[in-house]
Amino acid sequence: MAAVTVFVPVLPRRRAAVPAWAICANALGVAALVLGVQGTHAARADVWGVPRWLLACAGTALVLAVVRIQRGQGLGALVPITLLRNRGFVTAAWGGAAASFCSGSAMIPLMLYLQRERGLAPGPAALTLVPMGVVCVLGAPVSARLNNRVGARAVAVTGSCALVAAIGASAALVATDAPIPALTAAFAVYGVANSFVWSPFSIAAVTTVAADEVGAASGTFNAVKQLGAVLGSAVCAVLLSGFGYAATLGGLAAAGLLCLLSSALLRVDPPGAGAHSSSAGLSRPATGVA
Template sequence: MTAPVAVSAAPPRPARTRSPWLTLVAMCLGFFLMLLDSTIVAVAVPSIAADFEVTDAATVWVNSGYLFAYAVPLLCSGRWGDRFGPRRVYIVGLGVFVAASLACGLAPTLEVLVTARIAQGAGAALMTPQSLAMIRRVFPAASLPTALGVWSAVGGVAAASGPLLGGVLIAWAGWPAIFLVNVPLGVVALAMVVWWAPRLPAAGGTVPVVTAAASALGVFALVFAVHEAPQTAGWLTIVVAAAGIVLTALAFVFQPRDPRRALVPGLLVRSRGFVAAVSSATSASFIVGAALIPVMLHLQNERGLDVGTATLVVLPLGVVSAVTAPLAGLCVRRWGARPVAVTGSAAMVVSVCACAVAADTGAPISVLVLALGLFGFANSFVWSPLATAAMTSVPVEFAGAASGTYNATRQVGAVLGSAVTAMLLAVSGPVVALGVLGLSGFVAVAGAAVLPKGVAAARARPSA
């Protein structure tokens, strides 16, 4: 692979009359809401099933519909942001998300709820690449790592706090509250974007329709095969997953060569920094998207804790992640993405393996609390450098494509991690599931280790 594509010291930006930190606040609120919805529904399944008088299995698609609709369009939505401007696409996505949240909360039947959740996921897919691309384009190089560290930590806190907030809201007002709370917060987020997010010029180009459709179908086939693996014959799972991989690969091979028209411009896959960051982030998502499931099962089923007490045990994860996020960004500015990412991914391996050992040996709860606190530290020290490396390894005019690719692979990694964890829990239990997740983190360590030396740090230093 070639070296990362250099980003000019002063890329052209429109004149700004507002602080980019206000733009970051607007982006983070919407980002928090959509990632919160990817985990908050898990605790509502029994209540939804009882209310609609259906089985727990029938309600699975309330969560899965969102995840599918979120994962599949991400590649395309990143390019739409380049084509039409990230602010415009973000506002459309947030509007869809808020309207769908209202429909979820008022859904009279399970079928309506699942349909509204799919619309929610589609809105989230439009928003995610634009938030990262917007941050990349409005922040000066010196403060970009800190901003991306905050953005990344917000995502980690949102995913980790979903079960906690979901439990509180359901106990207080029933399952519709987990969706209806998005409406006033979403309106506030929309107002923030309108007031604080600048109108950035579109990069132009077109989105290849055939390539986009083929890649979306390929991603869907892969995610669907993994998701349905526990209920499907092994040979059929392999066939569908292989078809998805082949279709996605063909879409990339036969996409237009003009980088302004390509779904994933070739300069992305030729950039060592971008490929390494994406590989490491996908592996980290494989862990983060699933690790709390076996932990919570162990605490409740084997330690005998109730839901509220078990939630308090995992609370340090979110607290430590939020507190250390700015520190991670400052470290990226000072030393570059590689040492910070290696530190974070190694801490992730240690923390998850420590949880496995503690669960296997019956160690005191305090050991799990410390391990989960280390996991929160890892959460900040992984996402900040990887997001920074991915977004600064390509020219700013391709920020949407880079963000879409980065987030799409992260989401696929999370879905794969959840599916593999579900299978391991069914045959072996929480200890083995945690052990496999922990060992898989060495892929994240390897990806972080091959990041180009000094990436992001050199760009983060103000020019003389």
């Protein structure tokens, strides 16, 4: 009798369907949070008679409650609790949300400033951002190559620095009523940020989790990133109503520092490590007797 090694394929676990109540409760919580931050009228401290601070707190508590209630459901949860215990994923999600918070709102005060304070029509005001779009398109393939050559962390730090520099410079230029070409040049740097900052966080979000958690990690990362953009727009509206264009841009630049911090802490598996571990996990040895 001789012992032989038989390789038995191990298929990834199938993720259970997420309960409808969890999806609805999470959507309701996010809606309450956004309404609490932004409100329906800048001069009112309540929404339909409910204090805005209470709405924001209740919305946050509801989202956290959904996560907590589902903590024992594994991959069947709306947000698997294992993702929140993974430092690599949490750092990537934090960075993606911070980047969305800034980049999704920065053009709002700039466009309002150009039209209301500098007298530009909507068309000419939009044309001032054309160089930003051109730089973004040209920088995208460069960012893709650098992710493989120097690593995602270095690319993320570069993009985050460009994000903070572009929005901070725009705040200073708006405060001093600088020439419009100077604003155009500052926002061209914003194009570098947009082409460099997104892919590293996406890569880190899915390469630092187990193979059967990749789908959940991708969905959760995108949801958190969209939440950051929504909250950024809400906060931008509040700042615009109370502090003006330059202060709003300055606040967004300060929030961009959180993106820079998460970029510096970003954890990404070395190139090829994910593929190696995945191929190794496709089979396991089992000993049988022939």
